[in-house]
Amino acid sequence: MTEPIALKLTIAIDGPAGAGKSTIASRLARKLGYVNLESGAMYRALALKAIQSDVSFDDEPALVGLVSDLRIRLEPTIGGNRVLMGKQDVSHRIRETDVTLAASRVSVHPKVREWMVAHQREMGAGGGVIMEGRDIGTKVFPNADLKIFLDADPEVRGQRRLLQDPASGVSAEAIAAELRERDRRDRTRAVSPLVPAADAIHLDTTALSEDEVLQHIEALVKEKLK
Numbered sequence: 001m002t003e004p005i006a007l008k009l010t011i012a013i014d015g016p017a018g019a020g021k022s023t024i025a026s027r028l029a030r031k032l033g034y035v036n037l038e039s040g041a042m043y044r045a046l047a048l049k050a051i052q053s054d055v056s057f058d059d060e061p062a063l064v065g066l067v068s069d070l071r072i073r074l075e076p077t078i079g080g081n082r083v084l085m086g087k088q089d090v091s092h093r094i095r096e097t098d099v100t101l102a103a104s105r106v107s108v109h110p111k112v113r114e115w116m117v118a119h120q121r122e123m124g125a126g127g128g129v130i131m132e133g134r135d136i137g138t139k140v141f142p143n144a145d146l147k148i149f150l151d152a153d154p155e156v157r158g159q160r161r162l163l164q165d166p167a168s169g170v171s172a173e174a175i176a177a178e179l180r181e182r183d184r185r186d187r188t189r190a191v192s193p194l195v196p197a198a199d200a201i202h203l204d205t206t207a208l209s210e211d212e213v214l215q216h217i218e219a220l221v222k223e224k225l226k
């Protein structure tokens with residue numbers, strides 16, 4: 001295991017669903033002794049709250065009302081982020097298909113994003129943080145020390161999603177359809193669409209193992225720390 005390093009970088013990892021962001025961010029954070037913050041979990045928590053409160057995913061003012069009252073906490077654990085909404089542990093529920101699709105819908109609204117970005121900046125303010133999402137390098141931390149854009153072929157991303165939760169009963173076709181729909185919405189929304197930051201390092205993980213991706217990023221981190 002690598003020793004925790006004194007200099008605390010801010011690392012942004014962006015990319016589409018299934019590119020490997022969460023797994024890599026969580027493993028890298030453990031190796032470096034950094035905090036791993038999964039910004040998607042915050043949009044997922046808001047989506048869950050909207051479902052529970054019967055608020056339309058298209059109703060921006062009502063969603064802003066919900067998000068302002070939402071007490072979202074991300075607790076980094078060995079297996080990724082534990083997500084608390086108030087006192088409720090929603091870590092598993094927010095990964096289910098209805099919440100996943102809703103997260104992509106509630107995240108198109110500019111005022112919802114304003115709130116999220118402000119809180120994400122607060123959470124990562126101290127450095128020593130790896131934040132992953134869609135707009136971390138472009139919007140949340142445009143001055144991040146290291147920006148990685150992870151991508152992979154859609155078929156491979158779909159396969160990875162399937163392997164993550166083989167017991168879910170969701171078919172490969174349904175997962176592929178969900179990924180396509182989310183990709184389209186996340187990449188084409190008017191505000192902070194999923195695009196690589198101009199200074200992001202692109203890493204196509206299609207043919208790489210998790211270990212290979214991790215080694216590659218660790219080498220980039222070492223370079224930055226020189």
Ligand code: DC
Nearest residue numbers: 039040041043103104107133134135
């Ligand atoms: O990373 P994820 O799959 O948990 O993200 C769920 C949704 O949240 C994703 O489809 C789009 C949205 N999201 C976003 O708009 N901006 C982020 N920084 C992270 C996620």
